[in-house]
Amino acid sequence: MTSSKYREEKMPKPKDSKEIMDRKIEHLKIPLEYDVQHSKNYFNDIKLIHHPIPEIDFEDIDLSVKFFNKKISAPICISAITGGHPISKEINEILARAAEEENIIMSVGSQRAGIEDPALLDSFKITREVAPNIPIIGNIGIGQVSDATFNVANFNKCIEMINADVMAIHLNALHELVQDKGDISYKLFRKNFQKLREIYKIPIIAKEVGTGFNQDLAMNLDKLGFDGFDVGGTGGTSFAAIESKRNNFDNQKYTRDPAEVFREWGIPTPVSVIYVRNATQKLIIATGGLKTGVDIAKSIALGADIGGFAFKFLKSAWKDRKSTSVSNTVKEIRTLKNELRSCLWLMNLDKIENLKGKKNKYIILGKLYQWLNQ
Numbered sequence: 001m002t003s004s005k006y007r008e009e010k011m012p013k014p015k016d017s018k019e020i021m022d023r024k025i026e027h028l029k030i031p032l033e034y035d036v037q038h039s040k041n042y043f044n045d046i047k048l049i050h051h052p053i054p055e056i057d058f059e060d061i062d063l064s065v066k067f068f069n070k071k072i073s074a075p076i077c078i079s080a081i082t083g084g085h086p087i088s089k090e091i092n093e094i095l096a097r098a099a100e101e102e103n104i105i106m107s108v109g110s111q112r113a114g115i116e117d118p119a120l121l122d123s124f125k126i127t128r129e130v131a132p133n134i135p136i137i138g139n140i141g142i143g144q145v146s147d148a149t150f151n152v153a154n155f156n157k158c159i160e161m162i163n164a165d166v167m168a169i170h171l172n173a174l175h176e177l178v179q180d181k182g183d184i185s186y187k188l189f190r191k192n193f194q195k196l197r198e199i200y201k202i203p204i205i206a207k208e209v210g211t212g213f214n215q216d217l218a219m220n221l222d223k224l225g226f227d228g229f230d231v232g233g234t235g236g237t238s239f240a241a242i243e244s245k246r247n248n249f250d251n252q253k254y255t256r257d258p259a260e261v262f263r264e265w266g267i268p269t270p271v272s273v274i275y276v277r278n279a280t281q282k283l284i285i286a287t288g289g290l291k292t293g294v295d296i297a298k299s300i301a302l303g304a305d306i307g308g309f310a311f312k313f314l315k316s317a318w319k320d321r322k323s324t325s326v327s328n329t330v331k332e333i334r335t336l337k338n339e340l341r342s343c344l345w346l347m348n349l350d351k352i353e354n355l356k357g358k359k360n361k362y363i364i365l366g367k368l369y370q371w372l373n374q
């Protein structure tokens, strides 16, 4: 079993906002201090097709795309990371400022803490305060939506907290399963979601957090009324791996920690993009193990609309906390844009639309090919 200071300090059972706050800070620090990334990244098995004579000027390439009713400068999303702690407020402020400066999408982490404890609201509200123009995605968990005491007014609170453009409902079954006292009953999810759908016009996307979507579920949720998907597949941050570094495992009951056994569980991000695109024409955000602008280009070629990054921006924001500026995060966004623009130039494409879902622009090799051809 891995030793960690998080295991050594006996954490109390999560039941009040202090405990939610403790958990938030552990979730931020563990990925920075330990390797909790999936071991296999399938993006390496995709090759984009090179075009030797680019006939467009590099700077003329247009990376801008529409995200629901707003235009953004490039198909990049800062994925849901945090909220509900004073440090989360700092991180969210840094990320939102950088996203506003670069005109890309910003997401907040689960807003449950803000609903349960008004003292924690400012860690979410700050995003809209510093980023009045960009699209901001709100976030609530399947566990909250599935609760027997679920109240649609709480959904409204999430929207109002940040003046959200879009809401994401995160599906994190594995994470809930391997964490202490997780929410693992989703029987009321569809019924409660339908209530939301009838009342709210705001776009709602279904978001995985690192274990990916299968095709049937995407088809089903499309019919249920979701407006888009964040595939959140394997290849990047593993929430089971994060939980394995916390103090969850009851070795009185089991011989092995399920959080360690299931750390690689799930559907790889590129596979999940293909599955979801086969199921729906709606918006797709590819998140989970994207590392560069080349991975955004690969995701778009497979059929995604946007590339999302959590771990990368957690790292850049953490650095920016020390430098009292948002320069590392802005530099990271500019780096991603430059890499994406470089892909388009080397493929002789003048805009994102000409790459999207184009099967003749890439080939698939290795394990990814094997997965897709089973």
Ligand SMILES: Cc1cc2nc3c(=O)[nH]c(=O)nc-3n(C[C@H](O)[C@H](O)[C@H](O)COP(=O)(O)O)c2cc1C
Pocket: 027, 028, 031, 079, 080, 081, 082, 108, 109, 110, 139, 168, 170, 207, 208, 209, 210, 232, 235, 236, 237, 287, 288, 289, 290, 308, 309, 310, 311, 312, 314
């Ligand atoms: C520290 C941390 C906290 C996260 N919290 C949330 C969350 O509250 N809600 C959510 O939908 N996803 C959350 N995620 C998942 C990410 O949005 C993303 O789907 C996942 O980390 C895969 O992307 P990555 O490989 O770029 O990290 C979190 C990820 C990290 C690293």
